[in-house]
Amino acid sequence: MVDGYNLALEKGTGIATYARNLSNQLTELGYKVDLMYGVRSSTGKNELLAEVSFFDPSVKPIKTKEIVKSLLTSPFGVTAKQVPITGKVIPKRSAGALPAHDRIYNSRNLYAMARWHFRTYGQFMNVDYSGRAGIAHWTYPMPVKLKSAANLYTIHDLVPMRLPYTTLDIKNEFLKQHRHIGKKADHIVTVSEASKRDIIELLGVDESRITNTYQAVNLPSYILNRPEDEVREEVSSIFGLEHRQYFLFFGAIEPKKNVGRIIEAYLASHSQHPLVIVGQLVWKDASELRLVDALQDTEKSLLKKLMLGPATDRPAKTSSVIRLEYLPLNLLTSLIRCARAVVFPSLYEGFGLPILEAMQLGTAVITGSEGANPEIAGDSALIVDPYNVNSISQAMKTIAHDDGLMEHYQRMGHERAKLFSPEKYAERLQNLYAKFK
Numbered sequence: 261m262v263d264g265y266n267l268a269l270e271k272g273t274g275i276a277t278y279a280r281n282l283s284n285q286l287t288e289l290g291y292k293v294d295l296m297y298g299v300r301s302s303t304g305k306n307e308l309l310a311e312v313s314f315f316d317p318s319v320k321p322i323k324t325k326e327i328v329k330s331l332l333t334s335p336f337g338v339t340a341k342q343v344p345i346t347g348k349v350i351p352k353r354s355a356g357a358l359p360a361h362d363r364i365y366n367s368r369n370l371y372a373m374a375r376w377h378f379r380t381y382g383q384f385m386n387v388d389y390s391g392r393a394g395i396a397h398w399t400y401p402m403p404v405k406l407k408s409a410a411n412l413y414t415i416h417d418l419v420p421m422r423l424p425y426t427t428l429d430i431k432n433e434f435l436k437q438h439r440h441i442g443k444k445a446d447h448i449v450t451v452s453e454a455s456k457r458d459i460i461e462l463l464g465v466d467e468s469r470i471t472n473t474y475q476a477v478n479l480p481s482y483i484l485n486r487p488e489d490e491v492r493e494e495v496s497s498i499f500g501l502e503h504r505q506y507f508l509f510f511g512a513i514e515p516k517k518n519v520g521r522i523i524e525a526y527l528a529s530h531s532q533h534p535l536v537i538v539g540q541l542v543w544k545d546a547s548e549l550r551l552v553d554a555l556q557d558t559e560k561s562l563l564k565k566l567m568l569g570p571a572t573d574r575p576a577k578t579s580s581v582i583r584l585e586y587l588p589l590n591l592l593t594s595l596i597r598c599a600r601a602v603v604f605p606s607l608y609e610g611f612g613l614p615i616l617e618a619m620q621l622g623t624a625v626i627t628g629s630e631g632a633n634p635e636i637a638g639d640s641a642l643i644v645d646p647y648n649v650n651s652i653s654q655a656m657k658t659i660a661h662d663d664g665l666m667e668h669y670q671r672m673g674h675e676r677a678k679l680f681s682p683e684k685y686a687e688r689l690q691n692l693y694a695k696f697k
Contacts, residue, residue, distance in 0.1 A: 261393035261409070262286070264297035265371050265400050267359070274613055275416060278451075279399040280359040281476050285686055287360035291693070294391050295361045296340060296406075298370025307344040314343045314366060315351060322369050327376050330369070334377045337386030337407065340367035365389045371402050378403035378437060384444065395696050397449070401441050410696040413441050414449040417610025417631070418458040419516060426515035426607065428543075439463055449692065451475050451611040452632035471692050476685035477616035477677050483593045484620070495598045498591070499582075501534065504666070507656060508599035508623075510538040510592060511614055516607045518628070518646050520550075523581060525652035526603075531660050533600055534580040538587055597621045600666060601659045604628070605646040612636045616680050619673030624666045626655045640676035641669060 262283045266276040286293050300322060301313035343364040351358055358364075367387055377385040388407045396406035398413045405411045415438065420429040441448065442463040448470045450456050456472050459465050492503045507526065511517050519537065526535040587595065596602060602618035605628035612633050618625050619640065627633045628646030637643065642659065645651040659666050678684075 261294045261296050261365075261391075261396045261406060262361075263371075263396075263398050263400065263402065264295045264299075264364075265398075265402060267295070268297055268299050274611075275400050277613065278414070278416070278475055281478055281682075281685070282397065282399060282689075283359035283361060284478075285476065285682060285689055286693075287362075288682075289686055289690060289693075292362045292393075293360065294363045294365055294389075294393055295358070296370070296387070296389070296396075297343070297364065297366040298368070298372070298374075299366060300369055301343075301366060307346055308348055311344055311346055311349045314364070315349050322372055326369070327373070330373050331376060331380055334373060334385055335381060337388060338367050338370065338373070340365040340370070340387055340389040342390070363391060365391065370404065374402055374404040378440075379433070382436075382440075384440065395693065401438060403437050403440070405444075410446040411444075412447045412449055412692075412696075413445045414451070415441070415455065415459055416451055417455050417608070418462050419608050419610070421462050422458065422631075423516060423608050445469070447471065447692075447695070449473055452635055454632040454635055455610045471688075473685065473688040473692060474680055475611050475613060475616075476682045477613065477620050477680045478682050478685075479593065479617060479620055480589075483590065486594075488597075491594045491597050494591070494594050499536075499595070501536070501595075501598065503598050504600045506534040506536055506599055507531070507601055507603050507659075508536045508538070508595055509603050510596065511604070511606075513537075513539045513541040514543040516609075518605055518607050521646065521649050521652060522603050522605065524649045525656060526581065528649060528653040529656045529660065531580075531656060533660055534582055535603075536582045536584065536595065536599070538584045538592060538595065540585050593617075593621060596623055599623050601626050601642075601656070601669075603652070603656065604633075605644050605652050606631070606633065607646050609633055609636075615641065616677050620677040622670050622674050624659060624669035625673055626652070626659065636680075637673075638676055640672035 262279060267279050269276060283293050343366050345364060370387060374385045384403045384405045386407050387404055393409055396409045396411045401413050401415050420427045420431055420434045424431055442465040448465060450459060450470060450472050451474055453472055456470050459470055460467055495501050509522055513519055596618055601624040603626045604614050605626060608631035610632055615625055615627055615636050625637060625641035626644060627637050627641050629643050630646055634643050642655045644655045
């Protein structure tokens with residue numbers, strides 16, 4: 261059984277990608293995979309409505325009265341019901357589509373109620389279902405466990421403990437929950453040696469109870485096999501960007517991604533290549549983007565003053581920073597493929613999937629020396645001090661003016677990504693699951 265907690269999120273996350281890859285890979289290995297969701301849908305007698313309800317995101321949030329009522333019975337556990345997938349509802353055919361699976365189960369508000377149960381009783385909430393798997397792999401450390409199964413929990417990182425100022429987690433609750441997992445889990449899975457060391461040091465878990473499987477970089481074949489000319493034309497016609505003539509950051513706009521320093525470093529480099537930032541703001545404070553806003557305001561002000569003058573009198577663009585909130589996977593990967601370099605000097609990562617995605621697509625990478633970044637990148641990327649604007653700026657200058665070095669890191673990165681192939685990942689998973697047969 262694989263949980264569907266992140267899979268159910270409308271916009272998805274890196275952990276949703278992890279869960280999707282895990283489910284697909286386990287299916288390839290011959291395991292039967294049940295997906296366990298906790299969406300606010302009903303599973304009544306009408307099969308069609310039950311299926312519609314499962315796929316319908318337009319449901320009302322959980323009410324306090326319902327939380328209180330559920331807490332009265334949650335100590336006895338909950339039972340998930342199978343979602344009838346009849347094929348009458350057309351599911352999304354996108355990056356957020358359902359991964360490979362045999363059956364889908366749902367327990368109404370499972371993950372929200374598990375949190376409330378843990379806050380109230382200090383214990384994990386039990387869930388059961390008729391299919392009952394031998395192994396439950398929770399891809400996100402939620403306070404819930406499957407009865408009569410080996411419960412494995414993936415802890416991707418402990419960033420809220422390492423860099424508390426970069427997350428909005430309630431830190432005492434986070435630590436309590438993760439320590440409980442450290443004591444009670446049948447096994448802990450993680451995605452890098454850096455995260456493994458943190459789990460040992462901060463949670464006090466014995467090394468023998470932790471397995472690092474890394475992750476797989478597994479972009480769809482239709483993305484990888486697109487003709488180069490087609491991709492270049494798409495980037496040029498849609499974004500007005502020339503092949504290998506711009507820098508790119510993609511990811512969530514949040515403090516640990518270090519976007520503010522990336523922008524400062526870019527401006528300090530005086531590069532003629534634009535900087536493209538693709539990502540949604542997931543942090544309440546938008547200070548990371550203040551430089552972009554200031555530059556855009558300056559440009560608008562200058563243009564307004566000269567609006568009545570001839571076009572030749574108008575100022576050139578004062579900023580070459582382009583911000584895009586969201587792109588579908590096909591357009592994002594086209595931007596990655598054509599970039600001169602992906603700039604990803606984040607302050608801390610449990611794994612750093614964007615590094616490998618860029619490498620698999622044949623693009624040079626600039627990344628940081630903290631967390632798992634240098635472990636994943638190896639010697640196949642330019643490693644910088646993520647806290648030093650000048651260090652990031654110098655790397656951008658170097659790549660901007662040295663085609664040979666750029667091509668060197670393109671080749672090295674492409675080879676490095678093969679170490680994290682689905683086949684390598686399958687071997688690591690097979691070794692892990694063999695312990696629980």
